[in-house]
Amino acid sequence: xxxxxxxxxxxxxxxxxxxxxxxxxxxxxxxxxxxxxxxxxxxxxxxxxxxxxxxxxxxxxxxxxxxxxxxxxxxxxxxxxxxxxxxxxxxxxxxxxxxxxxxxxxxxxxxxxxxxxxxxxxxxxxxxxxxxxxxxxxxxxxxxxxxxxxxxxxxxxxxxxxxxxxxxxxxxxxxxxxxxxxxxxxxxxxxxxxxxxxxxxxxxxxxxxxxxxxxxxxxxxxxxxxxxxxxxxxxxxxxxxxxxxxxxxxxxxxxxxxxxxxxxxxxxxxxxxxxxxxxxxxxxxxxxxxxxxxxxxxxxxxxxxxxxxxxxxxxxxxxxxxxxxxxxxxxxxxxxxxxxxxxxxxxxxxxxxxxxxxxxxxxxxxxxxxxxxxxxxxxxxxxxxxxxxxxxxxxxxxxxxxxxxxxxxxxxxxxxxxxxxxxxxxxxxxxxxxxxxxxxxxxxxxxxxxxxxxxxxxxxxxxxxxxxxxxxxxxxxxxxxxxxxxxxxxxxxxxxxxxxxxxxxxxxxxxxxxxxxxxxxxxxxxxxxxxxxxxxxxx
Numbered sequence: 001x002x003x004x005x006x007x008x009x010x011x012x013x014x015x016x017x018x019x020x021x022x023x024x025x026x027x028x029x030x031x032x033x034x035x036x037x038x039x040x041x042x043x044x045x046x047x048x049x050x051x052x053x054x055x056x057x058x059x060x061x062x063x064x065x066x067x068x069x070x071x072x073x074x075x076x077x078x079x080x081x082x083x084x085x086x087x088x089x090x091x092x093x094x095x096x097x098x099x100x101x102x103x104x105x106x107x108x109x110x111x112x113x114x115x116x117x118x119x120x121x122x123x124x125x126x127x128x129x130x131x132x133x134x135x136x137x138x139x140x141x142x143x144x145x146x147x148x149x150x151x152x153x154x155x156x157x158x159x160x161x162x163x164x165x166x167x168x169x170x171x172x173x174x175x176x177x178x179x180x181x182x183x184x185x186x187x188x189x190x191x192x193x194x195x196x197x198x199x200x201x202x203x204x205x206x207x208x209x210x211x212x213x214x215x216x217x218x219x220x221x222x223x224x225x226x227x228x229x230x231x232x233x234x235x236x237x238x239x240x241x242x243x244x245x246x247x248x249x250x251x252x253x254x255x256x257x258x259x260x261x262x263x264x265x266x267x268x269x270x271x272x273x274x275x276x277x278x279x280x281x282x283x284x285x286x287x288x289x290x291x292x293x294x295x296x297x298x299x300x301x302x303x304x305x306x307x308x309x310x311x312x313x314x315x316x317x318x319x320x321x322x323x324x325x326x327x328x329x330x331x332x333x334x335x336x337x338x339x340x341x342x343x344x345x346x347x348x349x350x351x352x353x354x355x356x357x358x359x360x361x362x363x364x365x366x367x368x369x370x371x372x373x374x375x376x377x378x379x380x381x382x383x384x385x386x387x388x389x390x391x392x393x394x395x396x397x398x399x400x401x402x403x404x405x406x407x408x409x410x411x412x413x414x415x416x417x418x419x420x421x422x423x424x425x426x427x428x429x430x431x432x433x434x435x436x437x438x439x440x441x442x443x444x445x446x447x448x449x450x451x452x453x454x455x456x457x458x459x460x461x462x463x464x465x466x467x468x469x470x471x472x473x474x475x476x477x478x479x480x481x482x483x484x485x486x487x488x489x490x491x492x493x494x495x496x497x498x499x500x501x502x503x504x505x506x507x508x509x510x511x512x513x514x515x516x517x518x519x520x521x522x523x524x525x526x527x528x529x530x531x532x533x534x535x536x537x538x539x
Contacts, residue, residue, distance in 0.1 A: 002051035003053065003163055005055065005083060006085070006087070008089070008107075009090060010059050010060050014119040015056060016030050016036065017147055018144075019043070019045075021149060021152075033245070034059060035058070036245065037057070038204050039075060040079045041217075042217070042219075047156050055079045057076045059072070060099070060103045062099060068208060075204055083112065084113075085112065085162060086114045087114075089119050090116070093129055096136060104137065113163065113165075114138050115158050116133055118141040118143045119144055122145040178228065180229050181230040182229065183257060186209040188267065189296040189297065190212070190266050191231050193264075193341075195332075196335055197229065198229070203218070210234055210246075213245070215253060217229070232252070235280065257289065264294055265284070269295045270297075272295055281319050288393075288394040294328050298329040298331050298337055299336050304329065322427055323427070324426025351424075352428045355389060360423075361397070364423075365384060368418045374401075374407065382403050395430050397430070397432050398434075404436040
């Protein structure tokens with residue numbers, strides 16, 4: 001098991017920057033303004049060859065009332081109790097402040113190893129602040145720059161030295177958890193729901209809207225299954241998101257949806273399925289994640305049955321692509337109906353991970369096409385041939401058919417809805433890819449058609465075809481064809497002893513044949529050579 005280290009200090013000293021550097025990812029939101037981090041965040045990181053479990057905390061405030069800062073201080077103190085090693089960070093540019101001294105007094109009562117870090121010490125102005133840090137009583141400060149990565153070797157040596165007496169228990173790696181993201185509009189009760197599920201005030205809650213800024217993951221076990229709940233920041237309409245920090249929070253929420261497996265959409269019972277809720281549900285469907293609807297604050301509903309029927313009808317009407325998604329009504333504050341949430345989530349996860357046999361799919365395909373045959377496009381009917389499932393999470397199917405590109409969208413929707421009803425896949429996104437079954441391999445240009453060769457006209461081709469081939473042999477350039485015609489020599493027409501059969505036409509009575517003595521002789525139609533004219537002078 002990795003060494004658990006908490007990074008603490010007053011606001012805006014660079015705790016989240018160091019957290020991101022050791023984790024190797026930009027998980028925590030970072031901004032110039034103080035007080036960006038509010039919840040404590042856990043993540044696995046390393047420095048050198050040492051594995052760490054890092055805890056990013058909110059800036060320490062010396063208040064003890066019911067304000068938001070006081071609740072943030074409680075989260076920091078909870079991180080101190082959970083950690084095995086504490087890294088106390090101060091700003092070397094500003095030097096030691098009164099709040100640093102107050103927090104140092106608090107840390108002296110913590111009987112755990114403490115490493116003092118002087119951050120932002122890359123400039124010359126920070127030398128005085130590093131010298132002042134000795135007065136806090138935690139030994140030699142480690143001068144680092146979390147932004148530029150300076151002093152990491154000294155930090156590694158300090159962690160190794162401070163953790164010599166800490167026993168790190170080796171445990172087996174747990175199975176891969178089911179990632180569940182809780183999304184919704186601000187002040188919908190997302191953090192309160194997670195605290196109710198795990199039975200601990202793990203996340204910062206309150207009546208203020210927009211308390212959660214980062215996407216905080218919480219590991220939990222439910223009925224022997226590892227669960228990772230991800231609390232996200234509330235998402236308002238895009239036109240209302242103007243500040244840079246809120247844009248970062250929205251991007252963090254979208255990333256949490258992308259990496260989740262099941263998404264819980266929390267909605268206020270009085271304002272459910274408004275424009276923003278519909279956009280969030282459509283985003284979940286496009287990402288291909290399983291979805292569970294949750295109507296919060298249900299303990300204030302006077303007519304629960306009629307309201308539930310109305311909300312379910314609204315969900316099927318406005319989100320038909322997610323027809324059949326589980327719907328749970330609960331109250332995070334009182335705990336009413338919370339016990340029905342996790343069974344619905346696990347059922348949605350099992351449906352999202354389903355695999356259907358190819359034999360059953362093709363049996364269904366023959367029945368579906370008989371019940372509703374594919375339409376004819378441009379006078380030619382589309383013929384589906386077979387279907388198979390290529391992957392799950394979400395269920396993805398490939399349908400082979402001829403003229404696949406011509407299949408209309410409404411018939412694809414019919415097939416998807418039929419799959420959902422026939423194989424009991426309510427609510428889960430279904431992907432159907434229609435591909436062509438392939439061309440004839442023996443056709444011209446096919447895989448088995450062989451090399452292309454020129455095939456001229458047959459000897460028995462009509463004369464117009466032969467004449468066209470002769471004309472094509474001539475050049476198309478201006479004047480060049482005429483020169484080729486002049487250069488071509490006329491071939492004399494030779495006839496045999498008998499008259500050619502082509503001359504047996506009307507109007508061609510005789511043909512001329514060269515005699516043995518060089519004179520011209522006449523040949524009759526019967527082929528007999530005439531020796532002289534009828535009635536001529538006899539020799």
